[in-house]
Amino acid sequence: MSIEVRGVTKTFGDFVALDNVSVSLPRGQLTALLGPSGGGKSTLLRIIAGLDTADSGSIEIEGVDATRLPAQKRNVGFVFQHYAVFKHLTVARNVAFGLEIRKRSKREVAERVDELLSLVHLSQFAHRLPAQLSGGQRQRMALARALAVEPSVLLLDEPFGALDAKVRKELRDWLRRLHDEVHVTTVFVTHDQEEAMEVADEIVVINDGRIEQVGTPDQLYDEPANDFVMGFLGEVTTLGTVKIRPHDIAVSPTPGLAGAIRGTVDRMLRVGFEVRLNVHTDQGQDVTVRVTRAQARSLGLVEGSEVWLTPAPVGLHAVLVSSMAGATPVPPTP
């Protein structure tokens, strides 16, 4: 294990940010700490980095007890949401900072900086000031700076949070590829479940200062440990007595299947390739359903249509929503 967190508690006044949290993060993996804002995930990351101290509990990094080590002795790379670039230093000097502190020879520093700048595709900006870079470039520079000192773990606190959607997507893919090249144990904090599922090998879901579940993206999506995890990783609606994802509901214009629930389409909203339906059932329930555009058209759905809803059985579901790549059905839990 690369990082061992044991029984960490942290309070700010009477607000409990972390409540007796224990988790092991394996070596060489890309782990996401996922959860809603104020859930304690950033606090946990900062405690691992030594930027905050825990009230109780211990932190072990690469087998060394780091609980009482100051941040500068933990050999962790930290990337901040708002980049935290050194504004008065050029890009190259920013990246060189950690090496200069470690008194490496001029030649070694220059070589390493060159290498890292080409890794993050910023070689041609080496002599610019950070103010002349875009947000995405600044964050890549911050990443190179953190990697320069060859940290035993790399910690990223909402690294793409301040970037616009398109750049965020690019950097996300790029981080994944970078990790596959560099293999440093990486932990990043995010509140975006899509980001976590796309990038991470393993996800730790944190809410209200507690860990809700740890697992691979597939495990969390397919076998959520509780309602919170199920709700946080994707949209959830209630059909009859069953909690289900809106795209796992089969829609039929006729009462074909036993146990189908009858309702009328209240509202229809088309977003890109999918259509979101709000179905008002005869029992007075409002159910959210997602179908593809093609399905909506072939079923002839309009507002006011009468429909029958059933939880899609795994086999049937796969056929029905084959156009929705990557969506895996959740077996309905009673």
Next chain:
Amino acid sequence: MVELSTPVKWLLRAVALGYVFMLVAWPVALIVQQTFADGLTTLSDTLADPYVANALRLTAVIAFWAVVINVVFGVTISILLVRFEFPGKRLLSALIDVPLSVSPVVVGLALLLVYNGRTGWFGPTLESLGYQVIFNGPGMIMATCFVALPLVIREVVPVLTEIGDDQEQAARSLGANARQTFLRITLPSIKWAVVYGLVLSLARSLGEFGAVKIVSGNFTGLTQTATLVVEQKYQNFEQEAAYATSFILAAASVLCIVVVSLLRPKESHS
């Protein structure tokens, strides 16, 4: 930007310019005019006066030490105020503004009460150890420090607040200790605020009169600073010498401000 009609614009300009002209530009120009009324003779005669020369030297020494002490303590207190939480922080912040609101004469008297050699709180003890504070250099430096105390702090605190502690945390995580973080990251970021505070302190220190007059005892040729010489010369009907000394004091302050505005880069957020 608010659009103003042309007459209003001209009126506002005239009022602002007139105000500054009547209060600052004209009186200062008259000092210059008086100093150079007969070429350089007044200036060179005044500088040849050993009492004036000594007073100018004393002012320079006192201003130098007061500025050095103020910059060191000013930056330290600013970091304390912005980066740390401690009980009494708001009280400290309020106390720092006291020198701006209290008359320097009061400051001088207060120092006298604490440090005078016969009845002061500390004075007799210090004097028995061989340190004379009042009527001597240290007292004058203390008085000058006191009046210029807020100038560095009020320049540095807003800048420290604005830059936040992200960069400092990043430096820490990259292995820098407190000293390295301060020298490599914090100080370069607040550089221009410190320089501005320094110049303001220097100008204020050169011109200090009230507090220094009380704690110095105003002994001619010994503890008389340039401002005190100006007063004495003026009262002794040696107006030319008074004007010339005033000119030198004003020129030194103006020079500081000009040099800094030339040095300071166009983009102040460096």
